[in-house]
Structures are given as C-alpha cells and as structure tokens.
Amino acid sequence: MPFSPANERRRSSVSPHARAPPRSPLTKANLNGITADAQFTSPGLTRKASMNSLRSVNSGTPNRTISRRGSSTPFLSPTTARSPTGLPLIPKGVVEETPRHTAASVASIYFAKELELLHGVASDQSAETIVxxxxxxxxxxxxxxRASKSLLSTIVERPExxxxxxxxxxxxxxxxxxxxxxxxxxxxxxxxxxxxxxxxxxxxxxxxxxxxxxxxxxxxxxxxWMEELKIMCDSAEAKLALNGNELRRPEMNRGSDVEPPQHLHQGDLYLCSESLNAFEGAxxxxxxxxxxxxxxSPHQRAFVAVxxxxxxxxxSFPSGFCWxxxxxxxxxxxxxxxxxxxxxxxxxxxxxxxxxxxxxxxxxxxxxxxxxxxxxxxxxxxxxxxxxxxxxxxxxxxxxxxxxxxxxxxxxxxxxxxxxxxxxxxxxxxxxxxxxxxxxxxxxxxxxxxxxxxxxxxxxxxxxxxxxxxxxxxxxxxxxxxxxxxxxxxxxxxxxxxxxxxxxxxxxxxxxxxxxxxxxxxxxxxxxxxxxxxxxxxxxxxxxxxxxxxxxxxxxxxxxxxxxxxxxxxxxxxxxxxxxxxxxxxxxxxxxxxxxxxxNRFETDKIAPPPEPKKPRVVTPGNYSSPTQSSNAKMTEVAKIRRSLSNLSTPQTSMPRSPTPPPPDIYWTTAAHELSKLLIPTNRQVDSCTHSELNAEAAKAKKDRQSLQPAVNATNDTSTAPTRMSLRERKPVSYLEDDDYKSRRRTVAGPAVIAVPKVRPEP
Structure with a gap:
C-alpha cells in the first residue's frame, strides 16, 4: 500500500493557516459591493450608501464588530474590493497576514511528501532494511x-x-x-x-x-486446530454480544487418537470480531x-512490527497472548x-x-x-x-x-x-x-x-x-x-x-x-x-x-x-x-x-508540545456601514465602474504582504511524533476498548432503573407523614402596588435612585 497524503488524514497539528482561503469569483453581486467600497476609498467617487442600515442585501449582517467611536476614515465593506490583477484594494497601513508555519505542521507536510516519494511503489530508493x-x-x-476497571488494567496485550x-x-x-x-x-x-x-x-x-x-x-x-480457531473467531462476536465465553472450544471431530482439548486460559487469551483479520494480517x-x-530487491533485512x-x-495450543x-x-x-x-x-x-x-x-x-x-x-x-x-x-x-x-x-x-x-x-x-x-x-x-x-x-x-x-x-x-x-x-x-x-x-x-x-x-x-x-x-x-x-x-x-x-x-x-x-x-x-x-525529552514533547510562535497582531478596521438596496440602485453603469477601477489598480493600492518569517526549528522529538501520526491509521479504531464501552449495556440498564425511581416515589407520597412546612400555606407577597407599578418607568434606575424610598402622598 503506497503512502500518499490523500490516503492519510492530515493531523490536527497542521496549522490552519497553511492554506489560503479560496477567493470568491467576480459576480454581479460582488461587483455591486466593489462599487460601494470604491466610493468609500476613492476621492473621485461620492459616498451614497445609507448609514442607517446595518444589514446588507449582498452579505447580510457584517462580519466585523461595529466600533463605538465615530470616524471619517474610509473602510472596506465585507465584500473586499479587488483590482483587475486579482489583488484586493485596501487602504494604506493594512498588511495581509502571511501563513505562519509551526514545527509540527512543517514536519507533517514534509514527511507526507517523503513517504509518498521515497517509500511508495514507484520509489527508486535503495535501502538494505525494510520495516x-x-x-x-x-x-x-x-x-x-461487563469488564471491571481492575481487570482491564491487567490486559497488557493491547493495540497501544x-x-x-x-x-x-x-x-x-x-x-x-x-x-x-x-x-x-x-x-x-x-x-x-x-x-x-x-x-x-x-x-x-x-x-x-x-x-x-x-x-x-x-x-x-x-x-x-486451524479449523477450530476459525470457528472460534467467527462466533466470537455473537458470543460476546450474549455475554458468553468466546474461548469455549467447539464440539468437532478431532480424531479418535486425540486427547480431549485443553481449556484456554482466559487471563492470557481473548478473541473479538476482528481477531481473525489481525492474525491473518500479521x-x-x-x-x-x-x-x-x-x-x-536491495532489501536484505526486515523488521515486521505486528x-x-x-x-x-x-x-496446537495457544498461550501467553499468542495464537x-x-x-x-x-x-x-x-x-x-x-x-x-x-x-x-x-x-x-x-x-x-x-x-x-x-x-x-x-x-x-x-x-x-x-x-x-x-x-x-x-x-x-x-x-x-x-x-x-x-x-x-x-x-x-x-x-x-x-x-x-x-x-x-x-x-x-x-x-x-x-x-x-x-x-x-x-x-x-x-x-x-x-x-x-x-x-x-x-x-x-x-x-x-x-x-x-x-x-x-x-x-x-x-x-x-x-x-x-x-x-x-x-x-x-x-x-x-x-x-x-x-x-x-x-x-x-x-x-x-x-x-x-x-x-x-x-x-x-x-x-x-x-x-x-x-x-x-x-x-x-x-x-x-x-x-x-x-x-x-x-x-x-x-x-x-x-x-x-x-x-x-x-x-x-x-x-x-x-x-x-x-x-x-x-x-x-x-x-x-x-x-x-x-x-x-x-x-x-x-x-x-x-x-x-x-x-524524557521525547515523552515531555508528547505530553506538552512546544508552544506555537505568536502571530503578529494585525489591526483590521471595522465596517461602519454596508451598501443597502437604495444605494445599489443609485450606482453607475458597469462600464463606468471598470474605468474607475482601472484608475485605482495601481501597484501602490495592491495589498502589500509582510515578509515571510523564517521556518521554525524542527527538533527530532517533534519530527518523530509527526511521522508516527502519519504511520498510525486514522480511518479505524487503534485503541483498546474502554470501560464505558464494554459496560454500555450495564450503564443503560442502570439508567433505566434510575428513571423508574421517581415514579415509584410518586405513588408512595400519600403514605408519607405530612410535615409542618407542607401544612403551611404561603401567599405570594407583592411589594409594589398597582399605582406604583403603573407609574414606574420601564428602565433600570441607578443605585442612587433605588436607594431613596418612595414617599406616598397623603390622601
């Protein structure tokens, strides 16, 4: 099975900034947004968008937090304006953030390429050893x-x-x-x-x-013996589902000169639905x-990790975890x-x-x-x-x-x-x-x-x-x-x-x-x-x-x-x-x-991986208004828009990019962890069954019994002796009379107002 990045899922350690988001195509709706933004950023265009509406026809609710401070500085709308060269049009001083690579993401991406190029079927690399x-x-x-936690702790032969x-x-x-x-x-x-x-x-x-x-x-x-083992493996799942013994040896003709079969040790041996695949795969x-x-082939030595x-x-007899x-x-x-x-x-x-x-x-x-x-x-x-x-x-x-x-x-x-x-x-x-x-x-x-x-x-x-x-x-x-x-x-x-x-x-x-x-x-x-x-x-x-x-x-x-x-x-x-x-x-x-x-260094890196480098802070100004249906109706023709955009698409208005940061140092601990993540499959279970998984039915039965408990208590309420509190009838107390409630404003008063008691006029 040749290695390929498509065959193995990328791990969570790969930085989400490693890939730039796709750019939206230049549609008529986007063009309308570009026109409104161009009016905000170009001195030759007038501002026609309505400031009362916080909802845009094209983009809905703005995706930036509206600032509480007013300003006359021009800003971009949610639909970013672009020049004919494909570069966004942004104001001066705003710098696009370049993708930041972490040591884990670089190691994961690199080893995915190396496994595909140097360890695949078409690889021409010669090595004397193969794993x-x-x-x-x-x-x-x-x-x-229904396995207990203490019993599971004694099962030392496990997928881990x-x-x-x-x-x-x-x-x-x-x-x-x-x-x-x-x-x-x-x-x-x-x-x-x-x-x-x-x-x-x-x-x-x-x-x-x-x-x-x-x-x-x-x-x-x-x-x-192989026929007997095949029968036991095929029936293991059904026996386990019925809480039976999957190691019970089947009744079969073993020959007249064969002694009765020995019982298999349940502490050293076990079977499950996938055991046969594991045996034959090994x-x-x-x-x-x-x-x-x-x-x-040039391979003279091999190590089989199964x-x-x-x-x-x-x-004809398994023992000590060995089948x-x-x-x-x-x-x-x-x-x-x-x-x-x-x-x-x-x-x-x-x-x-x-x-x-x-x-x-x-x-x-x-x-x-x-x-x-x-x-x-x-x-x-x-x-x-x-x-x-x-x-x-x-x-x-x-x-x-x-x-x-x-x-x-x-x-x-x-x-x-x-x-x-x-x-x-x-x-x-x-x-x-x-x-x-x-x-x-x-x-x-x-x-x-x-x-x-x-x-x-x-x-x-x-x-x-x-x-x-x-x-x-x-x-x-x-x-x-x-x-x-x-x-x-x-x-x-x-x-x-x-x-x-x-x-x-x-x-x-x-x-x-x-x-x-x-x-x-x-x-x-x-x-x-x-x-x-x-x-x-x-x-x-x-x-x-x-x-x-x-x-x-x-x-x-x-x-x-x-x-x-x-x-x-x-x-x-x-x-x-x-x-x-x-x-x-x-x-x-x-x-x-x-x-x-x-x-110790390797295990520490696994438990607490090194912190990712801090990303530079990039201040993105908020959006104070969005084009409305009224402003879109007053926009100029598409030809005039293109002429105006052609005057704006200068190298100075294209989005500048920050210098590429140096690649991070990848120590051997990080490299080994990321390579192992690519070798351990992600499309199947690779861990042992947990206590909760093995006791799911028992937990469900216990939950059902607990759900029936309140109903039992409800039927026995009449037999319980009444208490003093149950005989007391408490009437709800109203601290506000009707006149006061009607005259009260529907706002929250300040502390000073609340602290002053009301004085009712004499009748």
Whole structure:
C-alpha cells in the first residue's frame, strides 16, 4: 500500500493557516459591493450608501464588530474590493497576514511528501532494511462486556503496543536519517525529499493476508486446530454480544487418537470480531518480509512490527497472548516458496519461547524419516536468551523448566541452545556477561548454520538459509515492575549490540545466509520499553556502530569486514569494493539516543508540545456601514465602474504582504511524533476498548432503573407523614402596588435612585 497524503488524514497539528482561503469569483453581486467600497476609498467617487442600515442585501449582517467611536476614515465593506490583477484594494497601513508555519505542521507536510516519494511503489530508493506494518493488527483487542476497571488494567496485550512500536520506528528513521534541525538534513518547507542522498530504511505498509487454512499455516499448526480457531473467531462476536465465553472450544471431530482439548486460559487469551483479520494480517506481513529478502530487491533485512506475538504458541495450543506462531509460519513460507533449506531462530524475549522450541523439535523429528517429504527434511535451529524464573517457568513446572534449560548441539537432528539472563549491578558487569555468556548463543548459531550448509552441500543440494529474530523487548530496563519481578533486565543498548552482531554473522561466508535477517516483533508491554527497544534494535539492524576517534577521518576496512579480535573474527561475504561503495550510505547510530535524558525529552514533547510562535497582531478596521438596496440602485453603469477601477489598480493600492518569517526549528522529538501520526491509521479504531464501552449495556440498564425511581416515589407520597412546612400555606407577597407599578418607568434606575424610598402622598 503506497503512502500518499490523500490516503492519510492530515493531523490536527497542521496549522490552519497553511492554506489560503479560496477567493470568491467576480459576480454581479460582488461587483455591486466593489462599487460601494470604491466610493468609500476613492476621492473621485461620492459616498451614497445609507448609514442607517446595518444589514446588507449582498452579505447580510457584517462580519466585523461595529466600533463605538465615530470616524471619517474610509473602510472596506465585507465584500473586499479587488483590482483587475486579482489583488484586493485596501487602504494604506493594512498588511495581509502571511501563513505562519509551526514545527509540527512543517514536519507533517514534509514527511507526507517523503513517504509518498521515497517509500511508495514507484520509489527508486535503495535501502538494505525494510520495516513492514499492517493496520489490521490494531483490531485484536479485549472486548468482553461487563469488564471491571481492575481487570482491564491487567490486559497488557493491547493495540497501544503497536502504536508504541510505530513510535520506535519513527524515532529510528528520524535519528538515523538526520531529519531534524540538529542533523545533516534539517527539515524546512522547501526541502525536496528527492534531493536527499538515501533513506536509512524503507517503511512499507502492506494489506496482504495469509489465510490460516493455507498450507503454509497448516504445515505448522495442523488442519484440525486451524479449523477450530476459525470457528472460534467467527462466533466470537455473537458470543460476546450474549455475554458468553468466546474461548469455549467447539464440539468437532478431532480424531479418535486425540486427547480431549485443553481449556484456554482466559487471563492470557481473548478473541473479538476482528481477531481473525489481525492474525491473518500479521502472517501476511511476515510472509511479505520473507518474499522481500529472498527477492532481487536491495532489501536484505526486515523488521515486521505486528502483534499479537507468537513464540508461546505451540503446534496446537495457544498461550501467553499468542495464537499463531508468526516466525514458524514465515520459515515455512520460505521453505515452500523460496527453497529455504535451514533457518536459525534467535529469541531474545524476556520469556522463553516454549512454543517456538516445541515446533522446531517436532519439525526436525519428522524430517528424520527416510520417506519424509522434502519440506520436512529442512532444519530449524532454536537459540534463546531469557529469564528462567519468568513465564512460562514462573511456577516451577518441571517440564517447562527443563525445556527452558535444554542445550543440544547437533544431536538427533536437533540444534537447541538456551541461555539464562543474570543479574548485574553496573554496565561494565553486564557487558562482561554479554561477552562471556550471552555471546555463546551467537557462536552456537554460527556453528549450526555452517554444519547445515556442509550437510546440504554433501547431499548435492544448494543450501539457502536465513536468520529469524523473535524480537521481544520486555527484558528492557524500562519495562514495568510486573514484568521485572526477578531483576534481570538488560540495558537498552543490548538490542543494538546483539542485532549488529547477528547482522555480521549473516554476512559471513560459508553459512548460506547472504545477509538475510527477518525480525518479527514479540513481547514488550511498556511504551517506553517498546519504543526505546525498537529504536535500539533498528539502529543495529539498519545502522552501524559509531566510529571511534581513532577511526575518524580514515576508512578502516578491517573493521567493516569483521576482522576483529574475539569470537567474531570471521570473513564477510562482501568484498572490499562493495564495502567502499556502501560506505557513503551508512547510518551510524549514537547510544545517547536512548539515554534517559533523551527519552524524557521525547515523552515531555508528547505530553506538552512546544508552544506555537505568536502571530503578529494585525489591526483590521471595522465596517461602519454596508451598501443597502437604495444605494445599489443609485450606482453607475458597469462600464463606468471598470474605468474607475482601472484608475485605482495601481501597484501602490495592491495589498502589500509582510515578509515571510523564517521556518521554525524542527527538533527530532517533534519530527518523530509527526511521522508516527502519519504511520498510525486514522480511518479505524487503534485503541483498546474502554470501560464505558464494554459496560454500555450495564450503564443503560442502570439508567433505566434510575428513571423508574421517581415514579415509584410518586405513588408512595400519600403514605408519607405530612410535615409542618407542607401544612403551611404561603401567599405570594407583592411589594409594589398597582399605582406604583403603573407609574414606574420601564428602565433600570441607578443605585442612587433605588436607594431613596418612595414617599406616598397623603390622601
């Protein structure tokens, strides 16, 4: 879906003065008004308009406040006089106000042009990274009626998480691309997006869907479970309308050897009328990313910002907010359509991806059979870093804890490695953990990719691999206390460093990856954790590390190729010529971007945007009279009017214009907010259901009961005991007798008059 300003509604931050109002055509009625105004402004014409009428035949009541002070200064009528050149005729000293641009309006207008010109289908911009969005994902929301406010506060999986992710995408684009006043390409009203050298990554909004009944999905989740999920989604709206349970599993033939279905956890799972569209839209976005990185396009890496997550969903059972395993469906799409022979999943969510590991184990196990289909003989490796004390191992379930701690290296067709997060007290201590403990996960991934490449080459097949990232940001230092009960959070820079190391592995020779990295959004339940994590993640995916002082001014080829000391000393698939040609299109990132100072600055700008510049005061004189029907009848012929106007249409009488003010400074915070407003759709609901919406019927019933209450009280009035006040009869007292009232003037007297009592004459 190409971006266009016509497709996205302009936000409210765009200044209403950005567009000048249309000028009315020169009609006979307007010409009459011009004649009257010309008589007021030209010394050669006499004033014939009546001063008694405040209502004009042409324009009705004047739209200017009538001054209380008389003056002989000539003024304009409501119908502004114009010269034959089209410029209005106004008195000297009155200056037309020029449109005032605000930082928000300039940023909104500019990014609308850039999205249309540089991110549309016809764009010729080349970027190695693409970000894919899907608007249908906003439709999956908690919709059970009669939900209490305390219950709604526990539903952490909601559409607002996608909005926070889009904020992170916008921040990364503005920062990496220097689209702000402190960057290399400051935004101003006359900036042409096509004159910029390149874009840090492409933003693509897709409308593609993949049906859950397609082979790509059923090869992962099975036919029966997808049929059951389809039935549940189709009946969810009707069940919710009747205050029923939308998670009740339907009665259907599941086979004789299948155990009775497990009950779905209502605290972690929910469905609504738009859930199916959200599931299929998320799958469509993932498959679009796979097609993109396997095509001949310059995009080698992709980030898919879709929800709900998927790594807790096993082959036939959803859990932990996850209904369909998005990453595994993407891998299966690559196997069936692009000849993918092996894929590695690197999961850095706070929680163990038990569903993804179980599907990988099951897939590799059925591929060991000699008569297995070719797509079953492909290999999937799973590598995860997570907290062993958090969900799904939080209650110490033996099987779940064992699965989250499993490490098996190329045995029985399985390649699975799990690393547990540890506590740390300083940044130095954390990065020592990263080098000594967490980087082992990357080394195991590299060994797996190399062994599988050699295995397929020995079998006479052409190996083709890719790395998939289950990108969860709920281990962030900014995640809420509910997710950080065990204090094993990671600094925000962890996501940039890990992602950049994965990109290096993808570019190495002998792994058959050829730079292909597909990242799919998983967890993250705090807005700050999400947008700061996405900013850091995209900085590592689309950007490069900031150059050290020793490297400034010289191109360190060994640094770029990967000749480094330590476990990542490997040769890149890019030669020296390719690296030198790509040097001009690099986008270095700065770790200070996600510092607490900058994040506070970003949130403050969102809550209280910077004040708009004050507009210069322009004094417009009032209108003391308007032409009446009598004055219009005494006007001269049209030819004489034109001759008189031709004498008046001199450059001195044309409307002067004030000098154009300088464009406002657009800081990165304002630019990121305005870009996100263009990416978040405005033609659909993008927020969670509120308490009042879910309790509308209950509120209506309560209101009906309250409306019946007065009628009940009215029938019981006779049974109540009379009070002393109810028995007293009070007659109205008149303080003015008839004679006084008749003689009183119908005006309001002053205080001095009112204070003097009246003296009645003696009879």
């Amino acid at each position: 894919i969005l899907h608007d249908d994902c906003y439709g999956h929301r908690y919709s059970r009626p 998480r996608i909005q926070a992710s889009v904020l992170g995408v916008s921040m990364a684009y503005v920062r990496l691309g220097h689209r702000h006043c402190e960057g290399k390409h400051p935004i101003h009203p006359d900036l042409d997006p096509k004159t910029l050298p390149n874009i840090p990554f492409r933003i693509h909004k897709t409308a593609r869907k993949v049906a859950i009944s397609s082979t790509t999905v059923t090869n992962v989740h099975g036919t029966k 799958l469509g976005a993932v498959c679009e990313a796979v097609d993109t990185v396997f095509s001949t 929800r709900p997550p998927g790594h807790h969903c096993s082959a 369909v395993n998005n990453v595994h469906v993407g891998i299966m799409h690559g196997i069936l359509n692009h000849g993918l022979t092996h894929a590695a999943i690197i999961d850095f969510d706070l929680h163990h991806g038990d569903g993804s590991q179980a599907i990988a184990w099951q897939h590799n196990k059925r591929g060991l059979a000699k008569n297995a289909a070719s797509w079953k003989k492909t290999s999937i490796g799973y590598f995860s870093v997570h907290d062993i004390n958090s969900y799904p191992c939080e209650y110490g379930d033996e099987e779940k804890v064992k699965n989250a701690s499993l490490c098996i290296d190329n045995a029985h067709g399985q390649n699975i490695w799990n690393v547990h997060l540890q506590e740390w007290k300083s940044d130095v201590e954390f990065w020592k953990l990263y080098q000594s403990k967490y980087s082992i996960l990357l080394e195991k991934t590299r060994n797996y990719l190399r062994l599988q490449t050699e295995r397929f080459q020995a079998a006479g097949q052409v190996p083709k691999s890719a790395i998939f990232l289950s990108a969860g940001f709920d281990a962030s230092e900014w995640e809420g206390a509910g997710m950080q009960r065990h204090k094993v959070n990671v600094p925000t820079g962890f996501y940039a460093r890990l992602t950049r190391d994965v990109v290096r592995i993808a570019s190495e020779e002998g792994l058959s990856v050829n730079g292909r990295v597909i990242s799919v959004l998983e967890g993250g339940y705090s807005d700050r954790a999400l947008y700061s994590g996405v900013l850091s993640h995209l900085s590592g995916l689309a950007g490069v590390e900031p150059m050290t002082p020793k490297e400034e001014g010289a191109f360190d080829l060994k640094h770029e190729i990967g000749y480094r000391s330590g476990p990542f000393s490997r040769r890149s698939t890019l030669n020296e010529g390719d690296l030198r040609s790509l040097k001009a299109f690099e986008f270095p990132y700065d770790p200070n971007w996600w510092s607490i100072t900058e994040l």
